[in-house]
Amino acid sequence: MIVVREYDSSRDLADVEAVERRCEVGPSGKLSLFTDLLGDPLCRIRHSPSFLMLVAEMGTEKKEIVGMIRGCIKTVTCGIKLDLNHKSQNDTVKPLYTKLAYVLGLRVSPSHRRQGIGLKLVKMMEEWFRQNGAEYSYIATENDNEASVNLFTGKCGYSEFRKPSILVNPVYAHRVNVSRRVTVIKLDPVDAESLYRLRFSTTEFFPRDIDSVLNNELSLGTFVAVPRSSCYGSGSGSWPGSSKFLEYPPESWAVLSVWNCKDSFRLEVRGASRLKRVVAKTTRVVDKTLPFLKLPSIPSVFKPFGLHFMYGIGGEGPQAAKMVKSLCGHAHNLAKDGGCGVLATEVAGEEPLRQGIPHWKVLSCDEDLWCIKRLGEDYSDGAVGDWTTSPPGSSIFVDPREF
Structure with a gap:
């Protein structure tokens, strides 16, 4: 039986670190990238305005953490709106804001994959997003990470949105x-x-x-x-x-x-x-x-x-x-x-x-994949349509708190 609950630093730290160590990022048999969170599993989200970490726990008598997920919420620009009341051309264009949620740090222990644990963690996190007024949710993943892409686009209703480059x-x-x-x-x-x-x-x-x-x-x-x-x-x-x-x-x-x-x-x-x-x-x-x-x-x-x-x-x-x-x-x-x-x-x-921007191609990623999902029908600052269908611009602002 799988139980998803909020992370408790006083008792979950060692188990969460163990799962992190077992979930190195990278194809099997090739170079892999291990992330050491320096004893703070919340370090990549705690600087955001609102954040949460959930863990998936299995077992009855001896409980074991087999997965976790992190999420945060903030308000960002999703487009522009025209203010025709201003005569100055610079004042006619204003940012249109939306409440955006970000899913990151989804991990499932290799020995417990293909059991629906990742899907359950995502669904529970999305429910928290909705309860806190988020209008959209997005994730970033490697373009060739088939398991992650299939989970979010195939089972969770996300669509491919932007393909930035990590240099x-x-x-x-x-x-x-x-x-x-x-x-x-x-x-x-x-x-x-x-x-x-x-x-x-x-x-x-x-x-x-x-x-x-x-x-x-x-x-x-x-x-x-x-x-x-x-x-x-x-x-x-x-x-x-x-x-x-x-x-x-x-x-x-x-x-x-x-x-x-x-x-x-x-x-x-x-x-x-x-x-x-x-x-x-x-x-x-x-x-x-x-x-x-x-x-x-x-x-x-x-x-x-x-x-x-x-x-x-x-x-x-x-x-x-x-x-x-x-x-x-x-x-x-x-x-x-x-x-x-x-x-x-x-x-x-x-x-x-x-x-x-100087960079080494061998260390960089030409196409990181951002996928997005619309969580609700209501929009702040006026309805202008569905952000998920908007064409990409020439620039994006990447928040360092979520890198």
Whole structure:
């Protein structure tokens, strides 16, 4: 008999960690990715406005946890609406918000699969979503994870929605040079919030509580890149504030924020041959010994390593992609100083600034799969139709709390 109940940290931690260890991500017989949640199974959801973790328990006398699922709810942009009462063109377009739920961390012990446990966990989580007013639910999974795709699209009523790309770059033993033609400015959280709300609030999946994200202890800062030749790149004290900056922007500029995933979870690549480990170690030794050569090296990903996540990537102008590249170089050096193994981000498949984001194809995922389901008929801020049928835009806002 299977009983689904809320996770209890005082008695479930050891059993949940055991299930996590048995559920490595990756095809059998190949490299697999193990996620160590650092003793906190709620770490990937606890920073969201509302969250829940459920466990599936089997047995009568001796009970055993055989599965779990996590979920969170927030309010995000799902489209735009026109406000014809404003004369200014910039004021006519407003974000349309919806209450969105996210399913993540679904795990079922390998010895108890194909028994309907995953389906039961999803259904119970969706019921909690509805009780808390969520209008949509979505999940992210690997495009080639047939079991996950079949569960959500075949049995749970989800439909394929977006196919963003996960871009991953190793953190080298040497520091990356940032172009001398670019000035990188760090914004305080209040100014960063203003910039995002003024310019990116109509981007799909933009979180309404962006201020909570930017003020979170895991947020390492928001950075703007501008040409050094512009009035904003002349030195300290030249930043006029986001509102004034957007009113008189330079010809090209870019922005991104950095999130510290290292203090939430660690990753580890398992199943690598001895030869691959030796080659990787050799590249690190050469890079560390001769850093002036700026040779790319493979970090030690075969033991637990941390990562920094870049989010809120945007910009304007003909040189915006080059500005993004400089920001990624700056973020790389932050990750190196923080002892991280990789630097990652997730962007829309058609993101125009993607060409400015350094990444290794072998570490990246060209098509992550997001599936979505409509939970209710009511819509906040006016009915405009079904979001699940809307065409994709060129950009999405990936919330670092859910990566």
